[in-house]
Amino acid sequence: MSDKGEPNARRPVVEMLGIEKSFPGVRALNNVRFDLYPGEVHALMGENGAGKSTLMKILTGVYQPDAGEIRVDAAPVALPGPNAAQALGISIIHQELFLMNHLSAAQNIFIGREPRKGFGIFVDEDQMKRDAAAIFQRMKVNIPPGAEVGHMTVARQQLVEIAKALSYNARVLIMDEPTSALNETEVEHLFTVIDDLKAHGVGIVYITHKMDEVKRIADRVTVMRDGQYIDTLPAATTPMSTIIQLMVGRELADQHRATGHGTEEEVLRVTGLCRGTAIRDVSFSLRRGEILGFAGLMGAGRTEVARAVFGADPIDRGTIHVRGQERRIATPADAVAEGIAYLSEDRKHFGLVTGMSVRDNITMASWYRYISGRFFMRDAVMDGVAKEYVEKLRVKTPSVGQITRLLSGGNQQKVVIGKWLLRDCDILMFDEPTRGIDVGAKAEIYRLLEQLAAQGKAIIVISSELPEVLRLSHRIAVMCEGRITGELDGRTATQEEIMTLATQRNAAAA
Amino acid sequence: MSDTTLGKTGTGKSALLSAETMQKAVAFVVLIALIAFFSAFASNFATGANMVGIMQATAVNGVLGVAVTFVIISGGIDLSVGTMMTLTAVMAGIILTNLGMPLPIGIIGAILSGALMGAISGATIAKLKIPPFIATLGMMQIARGLALVFSGAKPIYFNDTPNYGLLSPESSISMLIPGIEIPNGVMIMFIVAIIASIVLNRTIIGRMIFALGSNEEAARLSGINVDRWKILTYAICGGICGIAGLIVSSRLNSAQPALGLGYELDAIAAAVIGGTSLAGGRGTVIGTIIGAFIMSVLTNGLRVMGVLEEWKIVVTGVIIIVAVFIDIVLRKRA
Numbered sequence: 001m002s003d004k005g006e007p008n009a010r011r012p013v014v015e016m017l018g019i020e021k022s023f024p025g026v027r028a029l030n031n032v033r034f035d036l037y038p039g040e041v042h043a044l045m046g047e048n049g050a051g052k053s054t055l056m057k058i059l060t061g062v063y064q065p066d067a068g069e070i071r072v073d074a075a076p077v078a079l080p081g082p083n084a085a086q087a088l089g090i091s092i093i094h095q096e097l098f099l100m101n102h103l104s105a106a107q108n109i110f111i112g113r114e115p116r117k118g119f120g121i122f123v124d125e126d127q128m129k130r131d132a133a134a135i136f137q138r139m140k141v142n143i144p145p146g147a148e149v150g151h152m153t154v155a156r157q158q159l160v161e162i163a164k165a166l167s168y169n170a171r172v173l174i175m176d177e178p179t180s181a182l183n184e185t186e187v188e189h190l191f192t193v194i195d196d197l198k199a200h201g202v203g204i205v206y207i208t209h210k211m212d213e214v215k216r217i218a219d220r221v222t223v224m225r226d227g228q229y230i231d232t233l234p235a236a237t238t239p240m241s242t243i244i245q246l247m248v249g250r251e252l253a254d255q256h257r258a259t260g261h262g263t264e265e266e267v268l269r270v271t272g273l274c275r276g277t278a279i280r281d282v283s284f285s286l287r288r289g290e291i292l293g294f295a296g297l298m299g300a301g302r303t304e305v306a307r308a309v310f311g312a313d314p315i316d317r318g319t320i321h322v323r324g325q326e327r328r329i330a331t332p333a334d335a336v337a338e339g340i341a342y343l344s345e346d347r348k349h350f351g352l353v354t355g356m357s358v359r360d361n362i363t364m365a366s367w368y369r370y371i372s373g374r375f376f377m378r379d380a381v382m383d384g385v386a387k388e389y390v391e392k393l394r395v396k397t398p399s400v401g402q403i404t405r406l407l408s409g410g411n412q413q414k415v416v417i418g419k420w421l422l423r424d425c426d427i428l429m430f431d432e433p434t435r436g437i438d439v440g441a442k443a444e445i446y447r448l449l450e451q452l453a454a455q456g457k458a459i460i461v462i463s464s465e466l467p468e469v470l471r472l473s474h475r476i477a478v479m480c481e482g483r484i485t486g487e488l489d490g491r492t493a494t495q496e497e498i499m500t501l502a503t504q505r506n507a508a509a510a
Numbered sequence: 511m512s513d514t515t516l517g518k519t520g521t522g523k524s525a526l527l528s529a530e531t532m533q534k535a536v537a538f539v540v541l542i543a544l545i546a547f548f549s550a551f552a553s554n555f556a557t558g559a560n561m562v563g564i565m566q567a568t569a570v571n572g573v574l575g576v577a578v579t580f581v582i583i584s585g586g587i588d589l590s591v592g593t594m595m596t597l598t599a600v601m602a603g604i605i606l607t608n609l610g611m612p613l614p615i616g617i618i619g620a621i622l623s624g625a626l627m628g629a630i631s632g633a634t635i636a637k638l639k640i641p642p643f644i645a646t647l648g649m650m651q652i653a654r655g656l657a658l659v660f661s662g663a664k665p666i667y668f669n670d671t672p673n674y675g676l677l678s679p680e681s682s683i684s685m686l687i688p689g690i691e692i693p694n695g696v697m698i699m700f701i702v703a704i705i706a707s708i709v710l711n712r713t714i715i716g717r718m719i720f721a722l723g724s725n726e727e728a729a730r731l732s733g734i735n736v737d738r739w740k741i742l743t744y745a746i747c748g749g750i751c752g753i754a755g756l757i758v759s760s761r762l763n764s765a766q767p768a769l770g771l772g773y774e775l776d777a778i779a780a781a782v783i784g785g786t787s788l789a790g791g792r793g794t795v796i797g798t799i800i801g802a803f804i805m806s807v808l809t810n811g812l813r814v815m816g817v818l819e820e821w822k823i824v825v826t827g828v829i830i831i832v833a834v835f836i837d838i839v840l841r842k843r844a
Contacts, residue, residue, distance in 0.1 A: 312731060336733030350731050355724040355791050364721065365732040367714055375713040419732065 011074060013038045013203045014059065014090070014172055019068035021054055028054045029065070032229045034222055036172060036203040041194060043206045043218035043235060046247055047499075048298050048464045051227040052207050056174050059205075060092050061085035091165035092174040097157050101150030106132035108149050109164045135163045138200075139193055155186035162193065166202075173197065174205040179213060180299060181277075191217050209297045211240045211503045225249050241496065244503070248466060248495035258490045260453070261474045262290020266324070267458045268340075268427050270309060273318030278304040280482040282318070286427065286458045291449065293473025293490060294462040295498045301482040302462045303345070306429045310342035311335045322427070336365060338427075341420035345432035345462075347409070351416040354405035358397050359386035361404050361415050365423040389418035393448065410441025417448065428452065429460040434468065446472060466495045478502050532840055533785035537800045537833070544804065548811035555814045562691055564803075564810045569678065569695035570595070570758045572802035574773055575780035576699075576706045577750035579798045582781055583710070584743045585723035585790030586642035590631060590649035591751050592773030596766070597653040598624040598755030603666030603765035606674070613673055621752035627653060628748020632741035654770065661767040668763050677760035695757040699799070702753055707795040709746075719743055723790030779826065780805055783833040804829070 012035040021029040029051050036042050044052050057063040059070065061079035069076055072088050079085045099108050106128045107114075115131070117124040132145035141159050149157055158178060165173055175194075179187045194204060194217055206218060214221055218235035223246040230246050268286040273279050278301050286292050294302040307313045309320060311329040320327055322338045329335045335342070344350035352361050363370060363382045370378045370385075386400040393414040397407055404415055413433065420428060433449065434442045449472060453459050463469045469476055473490035478501035486501040549556040574591045581588040598620040606616040627649065634645040668674040676682070678695030710716035718739040721729045730736045759765045782788060783804055784797025805826060812822050 310731075331735075332731050333733045333735055342731065344731070349725070350728055353721050353725040353728050356720065360717065360721075364729070364734070367717060367734075371714050375709075375715065377712060377714055377717055379712075423733070 010037065012036060012071075013073060015069075015071040015074075016055070016059065017069045017071070019055065019058060019070075020066045021058065021063060022066055028227050029058075030227045032068075032224065032227070034059075034229070036205060038171065038201045038203050039198050040219045041198060041204045041206050041217050043208060043214045043221045044224065045208065045214070045221055045243060046224035046230075047466070049226075050224040050247075052224055053176070054227075055224070056092065056176070056205065056207065059085065059172075060090060060174065086168050089169050089171035090174070091168055091170040091172070093158065093161045093165065093176065093178060095176045095178075095180060097154070097161055099149045099157055099160060102148065104146045104148055105136075105143055105152075105160045105163070106145035108160055109135070109167050131167070132163065135166050139163060139166070140196060141189075141193065153186070154181045155183075155190065158182075158190070159193065162197075166197075170202060172203050172205070174207070176207045177209070177299075178206075179208070179210065187213075209503050211243065214243070215240075223247055241500075244496050244499040248499055257470060258291065258472055258474050260289075261491075262287035262453070262458070263456075265289075267322065268309075269321040270305075271319045271321070273305065273308060273320075274316045275304065275308055275313065276316065278482050279308060279315070282479075282482070282484055284477055284484060284487075286460060288426075288458050289453050289456050291453050291459045291461055291472050291474050291490075293469040293476040294460060294479060295466065295469045295476055296464075296479035296502045298464060300479040300502065302479050303431055304482075305479070306342055306431055306460065306462060309335070310340060310429065312342065336423060336425065339425045340427045340429070341423070341425035342429045343413075343416050343420070343431060343433065345435045347412050347416055347436075348405075352404045352412055355403065357401050358390065358395065358404055358407070358415055359383055359400040362386045362389050362400075362418045362422055365419050385422065386418075389422060393418050393421075394444070408438075408441070409436040410438065410445060413437060413441075413445060414448070421452075426456065427458045427460075429462070431462045432464065433461060434463075434465075466498055469498065470495070480504055533837055534794065534797050534800065536836060536840075537784055537797060537804065541800055541804050541807065544807045544811065548807065548814065552811055552814040555811055558691065560810065560814065562693060564806050565696040566678070566693050566761060567810065568802050568806040569693070569699045570754050570761075571773070571776050571780055571805065572699045572799050573702050573750060573754040573757060574777035575784075575798040575802045576702055576795055577747045577754065578774070578777045579781045579784075579786050579793055579795060580706070580710070580719060580743055580750070581642070581747045582778070582786050582788060583723045583790060583793045584719045584740065585726060586635065586740070586743070587646065587778070587788070588628075588631065588649075588744065588747050589643065589646040589774050590627070590653055591747065591754075591777050592770040592775075593650050593654040593657065594624055594627050594748055594751040594770075595755040595758060595773060596768075596770030597627065597657040597660075598752040599759035599765035599769075600657045600661045600666065600767055601752075602756060602759060603668065604660060606671045607666050607668060610670065613671055616671070617677075617756060620755050621749050624752030624755065625745045625749035628751070629741050629745040631748070632744030635744070636737035636740040650771075650774065657767040657770070661765065663767060665764040665766050668759070668765075674760050674763065678757045679761050695761060698753065698757060702750060703795050703799050706750070710795060715739075715742065715746070720791060723792070725791075776805060776826075779830045782830060785837060787837070788834075801833075 014036045016034040019029050019032045032051065032055055034055060046052050054063065058065050061082045061084050070079060071077065077088060109132050110128050115124040115127040116122065129145040136143050143156055143159060149160060178190060182190060197204060208214060214235050220232055221235045221238065221243060222232045223230040223243060225247060265288040266285050267288050271283045273282040282305050296302050308315045311331045311334050320329055327338055348354055359382055363386060370382050372378050383400055390397060390400055395411050395414045397411060404412060434445050437445060449459060461472050470490065470493060476488040476490050476493050476498065477484050478486045478498055480502050485504045488497055554560060574595060578588050578591050601623040602616045602620040605611050605619045606613065631646050631649045634640050635642050676694055679693055681691050681693050683697060684691050710719065722736060722739060726736060780801035781793065781798045784801030786793025786797060808825060808829065809822050812825065
């Protein structure tokens with residue numbers, strides 16, 4: 001707080017210049033710059049995977065940049081670890097809070113550096129509570145320092161995290177989507193706390209997907225895309241549409257687009273699906289031969305909807321009609337019996353039994369068919385069936401006896417697809433179907449999905465990559481904060497339209 | 511690109527396979543080395559009578575080891591196998607001695623009571639979501655207590671069932687082939703092992719057990735009724751404990767209600783020494799049998815050499831740690 005009100009307040013507290021960072025196979029950051037002034041809220045925006053998190057991990061010493069310079073108060077600094085960043089007054093409030101639920105607010109704030117008494121042997125709990133109370137008072141929030149954190153609302157826990165950051169004399173506070181779990185009132189309260197921090201000269205990096213929040217509290221906006229710095233603009237005067245355009249940016253003119261559309265035959269109808277705050281009154285329908293894209297930003301509730309329809313998670317309310325009949329789907333087994341399949345983005349944990357062979361994985365959902373004499377597995381028959389699917393889907397594997405852990409991502413995905421085709425599932429829900437799959441195999445998966453649709457399967461594709469959604473979808477449902485905020489025709493939709501719907505808080509269905 | 515992928519996966523596979531077989535090979539070599547060592551340095555080790563003693567001691571632990579191997583491969587653990595064995599022996603005693611029913615009913619009663627207790631453990635784990643360690647720790651005490659209650663805390667003798675000795679100490683095979691004095695209990699162990707091996711490798715039950723242990727969530731999301739198979743796994747384990755209960759009570763010609771505590775650790779040790787992974791998804795019955803033999807050869811050999819009983823226990827502990835360490839090293843190389 002040394003910069004408070006001083007004339008040199010117009011000198012940036014943090015500057016990042018020419019930052020480069022690569023991970024095996026990915027260039028995560030390419031010549032990125034960023035700066036932050038004291039008493040400023042600087043919004044950092046971009047699609048999933050734009051590089052925001054990587055940049056902030058470098059600023060907090062979690063990652064080391066391959067090239068580039070970081071300056072604090074105009075002096076170049078090295079940040080070999082999180083402690084070094086903290087010592088310079090740079091703190092981060094993660095989306096997931098890292099508090100110890102069974103400890104009090106004060107204990108959480110001063111963890112590891114508790115005031116001592118009695119020759120340094122005992123923790124001075126009273127002193128600690130007084131110190132915590134002083135910080136809360138400065139933030140103008142009313143939290144008893146002795147209250148157990150686990151019993152607080154997420155909003156109050158977040159304030160404890162902020163108090164903890166301030167106790168380190170934070171001058172730079174990074175907030176990663178801080179409002180994602182808050183209600184309207186709590187958001188307003190957080191904003192007054194932020195305004196107050198600004199007034200005290202704390203610089204705030206504010207990562208968000210929400211346009212209205214940027215308008216409400218940010219002074220400047222920096223947009224990143226595909227690991228590159230795009231532009232920095234004043235938040236108040238720049239139209240939202242400009243920011244969205246900068247975020248999606250890339251030209252799609254020469255990209256292949258979905259052309260067909262499904263049949264008229266409705267195979268799945270979901271009505272009024274609700275689960276807590278994750279899924280709020282979601283309704284949609286899916287037709288035979290159709291690819292329905294689910295677009296939205298991370299945490300919009302798309303995976304939750306698919307898992308709920310599949311019976312993997314319980315729901316509070318809502319009905320599901322399969323081929324015109326209302327069905328109760330309480331477990332994945334119920335869903336599979338209705339011909340519904342869910343293909344998780346996390347194939348290693350939720351899709352494959354990686355320690356088992358290609359044959360066993362392809363046949364897993366259909367094992368009951370390959371039993372003779374009540375118990376014995378007809379392994380030779382299963383070998384033949386698995387081989388058939390390996391050839392049909394062109395899975396590259398030395399044999400059907402190969403352990404699936406050893407296959408590449410694209411081939412693992414094909415094994416999972418084979419499992420559901422063999423099980424006669426004709427409603428296929430793909431969650432990020434090409435995540436972790438290289439470019440060549442991606443195109444092959446796209447063609448496969450199109451073939452399946454042409455053969456009359458009904459397909460849902462959840463994807464965070466806009467080009468992928470536009471490439472595949474006949475129709476696009478866009479979600480934001482658990483709601484479907486709009487539905488677009490896949491043949492004419494633009495990235496900007498999708499982004500607008502994906503960042504729309506509380507919007508009524510279009 | 512496809513060539514490199516194929517090449518890579520090809521070598522990966524052979525390395526993995528060798529790790530799998532090597533663990534068993536290592537265990538087998540250790541067993542042979544132990545037998546050679548004790549034969550050379552302990553004069554009374556390589557006698558017929560001593561060999562029969564070793565085999566008899568292995569039978570009970572081997573069968574219990576097979577039982578717990580099912581559960582461990584499925585990703586769980588069963589601490590109640592020892593006291594369940596005792597409870598099933600007491601059940602056999604009640605049916606045969608107290609109620610005077612014929613031998614086959616006693617055999618079926620012991621196995622079914624074990625399966626029932628196992629199914630209860632399995633249901634507690636699958637439906638109430640109680641961790642296997644805790645659920646079977648509770649069952650361990652329940653079975654131990656019930657064995658004492660049902661028997662009135664006194665041994666039940668099988669003097670009215672003259673054929674009861676057929677289940678363990680007698681050697682039917684020596685009547686067919688004179689000179690081969692393998693006790694029936696050991697033959698039963700081998701038969702249990704062979705059937706268990708077939709169940710694990712060739713049947714839907716075994717396939718489900720491996721799938722549960724490798725990735726339960728993926729199995730559930732494949733539409734598999736995970737709970738049902740889990741309960742069945744623990745029931746099978748309990749049923750096999752019933753067979754162990756018959757063998758041990760036949761050898762002692764009595765159901766000893768105070769017996770059983772500590773057997774579960776020997777059984778788990780046999781499985782682990784034989785290469786069954788406590789993380790689940792991996793293990794073989796043959797490995798467990800070799801593991802059981804290693805433990806009894808070691809115990810017996812050290813006793814014959816005059817090593818203090820107490821040291822035996824220490825050595826067993828060291829062997830378990832060494833076995834798991836070898837397993838980790840082999841995995842890492844793969």
